[in-house]
Amino acid sequence: MSKNQRTAYIALLAAQAVIISLLERAIPFPFAIAPGAKLGLANIITCMALYTLSTRDTLKVIIIRLILATLLGGTISTFMYSASGAILSFIGMWAVKKLGPNRVSLIGVSTTGAILHNVGQLFVASWIAQTWTVLLYLPVLSFVGILSGIATGIMANYLLSHVEKLNYYRSLQELN
Amino acid sequence: MKSYYKMIKRWDIIIVFSLILLSFLPFVIFSYVQSINITKASVKVAIISVNNKEIDRILLTNHTGIDIFDVYDDDGGLNTIEVNNGRIRIKGADCGDQICVLTGFIYKPGETIICLPHKLVIEIQSVEGSSDEVIISS
Numbered sequence: 001m002s003k004n005q006r007t008a009y010i011a012l013l014a015a016q017a018v019i020i021s022l023l024e025r026a027i028p029f030p031f032a033i034a035p036g037a038k039l040g041l042a043n044i045i046t047c048m049a050l051y052t053l054s055t056r057d058t059l060k061v062i063i064i065r066l067i068l069a070t071l072l073g074g075t076i077s078t079f080m081y082s083a084s085g086a087i088l089s090f091i092g093m094w095a096v097k098k099l100g101p102n103r104v105s106l107i108g109v110s111t112t113g114a115i116l117h118n119v120g121q122l123f124v125a126s127w128i129a130q131t132w133t134v135l136l137y138l139p140v141l142s143f144v145g146i147l148s149g150i151a152t153g154i155m156a157n158y159l160l161s162h163v164e165k166l167n168y169y170r171s172l173q174e175l176n
Numbered sequence: 177m178k179s180y181y182k183m184i185k186r187w188d189i190i191i192v193f194s195l196i197l198l199s200f201l202p203f204v205i206f207s208y209v210q211s212i213n214i215t216k217a218s219v220k221v222a223i224i225s226v227n228n229k230e231i232d233r234i235l236l237t238n239h240t241g242i243d244i245f246d247v248y249d250d251d252g253g254l255n256t257i258e259v260n261n262g263r264i265r266i267k268g269a270d271c272g273d274q275i276c277v278l279t280g281f282i283y284k285p286g287e288t289i290i291c292l293p294h295k296l297v298i299e300i301q302s303v304e305g306s307s308d309e310v311i312i313s314s
Contacts, residue, residue, distance in 0.1 A: 077292075099187055108188035115195050125290070129297050130228045133288040135202035142199035146192060157183055 003129040009169070010049075010057055014064035017045035021069050039148045040114050046090065047110050050097055058094075062086050077128075081121045088120035089113040101174075106157045109134035111149030114170060115142045210302070217285045218302040220285060222264045224257065226250070227295045236262045236283065236300065253294040264298060266291065 001009070021042040042065065049058040068105055070079040093113040096104055118141040126134035160166050219237040223230055228251050234243075236259070243259040244267065255276065258267040263281040266289055276291035284301040 051266065096191060103185055104187040104191065105183055105185045105186060108191040111188075111192050115199065125292060127291050128292060129295065131288060131290075131297055131299065132202070133206065133286065133299060134290060136206055136286070136288070138199045138202055142195065146196065150192075154183065 002170065006053075006057065008137065010053070010061055010064070012062045013049050013053075015043050015067065015163055017042045017061065017065040018068045018072065020045065021065070022072060025032055025073070039152075040117060040145070041148075041152060042161070043089075043110050043113050043117075043149070043152045043157045046093065046113060046168060047152065048087075048159060050109065051106070051156075051160055052166060052173050054173070055094060062090055080124050084124045085117035085120035088123075089116040094118040105153070106160065107153030110153035110156060111146055114145040114149035114152070115167055118142055118145050190249065196198075206286050220262070220283070221301055221303045222259070222298050223301055225297050225299075234259055234264065238262070247296065249294040249296060253296075255291055255294060255296050257298070264300070265289065266296075266298070269294070 024039055024041050027039070045065070046058070046062060053061070055126045066079070066083055069082065074082070089112070093109050093116075096109050096112045099108075118138065122135050122138055122141070126132050160170055190298070200269075210281055219235060222234040222236055224232040224234070224247060226247065231247070239259060239262045245257055247255045247257055249255075254270045255266050256268040258283070263283040265281040266276040266279070269276055269291055271291055271293035273293070276289050276296070279289045282289055282298070282300060285300050287300050289295070289298040
């Protein structure tokens with residue numbers, strides 16, 4: 001990948017992630033049991049970036065996505081929630097991916113991302129509310145997180161193996 | 177269907193299960209801490225605090241009937257709290273997400289209702305019953 005190609009690809013992924021998270025905000029979540037739970041579809045983009053770009057460029061995609069999504073309809077508090085969730089989930093996904101493609105597939109990576117996203121958000125919530133009891137809400141959120149994580153993992157798996165360009169970038173990334 | 181099975185690797189299953197177990201960790205820790213605190217002569221008290229400052233304590237043990245009152249935060253945000261036969265809930269709020277209202281009734285020690293927009297927290301604690309000091313029942 002040339003430098004310009006890579007820049008365009010990073011911008012494309014970030015733009016897709018922003019659009020997905022904006023669209024997702026418009027979907028009313030059907031389960032009243034878990035207020036605050038989200039599908040986390042933007043996780044697909046993070047997965048694809050993780051598998052097709054270097055670590056630094058993946059971080060760029062995430063940071064651009066966070067800032068743009070906040071500017072396009074978020075507040076400082078939603079920024080704090082999503083930033084802590086995104087950073088924690090990125091660290092977790094990166095660590096899980098380090099296990100190697102023979103041991104772990106995209107499903108494990110995206111499930112880790114989904115749950116650590118919840119954990120990060122709850123940490124910020126408990127910091128704002130000054131009580132650790134907020135973390136008791138974790139099992140409910142992580143149940144939804146695991147289901148949506150598996151779904152996004154399967155989706156990202158299909159995208160990576162069926163979209164030709166992504167497949168090519170992935171093989172380039174694995175050669176490095 | 178077979179292609180799905182091929183997609184899943186062994187470590188995926190290990191990771192998913194360990195994450196499920198890990199998500200219950202705070203629950204285990206809290207109930208452990210609570211079980212140490214509870215003594216036989218303890219009573220349940222709901223502590224209402226706004227912006228990390230305690231504003232009211234309500235005795236829940238032996239409470240009967242229905243009490244409804246309003247709590248305002250520093251910016252004038254309103255939460256209507258209902259105490260109903262030893263259980264407490266937020267009946268209504270003028271915040272955006274209504275998560276606190278959807279939480280419903282709580283009554284066990286350690287349970288909380290949190291309204292983040294108004295920085296309002298209701299927490300149930302078990303307090304030594306013998307020392308009847310600052311417990312104000314309303």
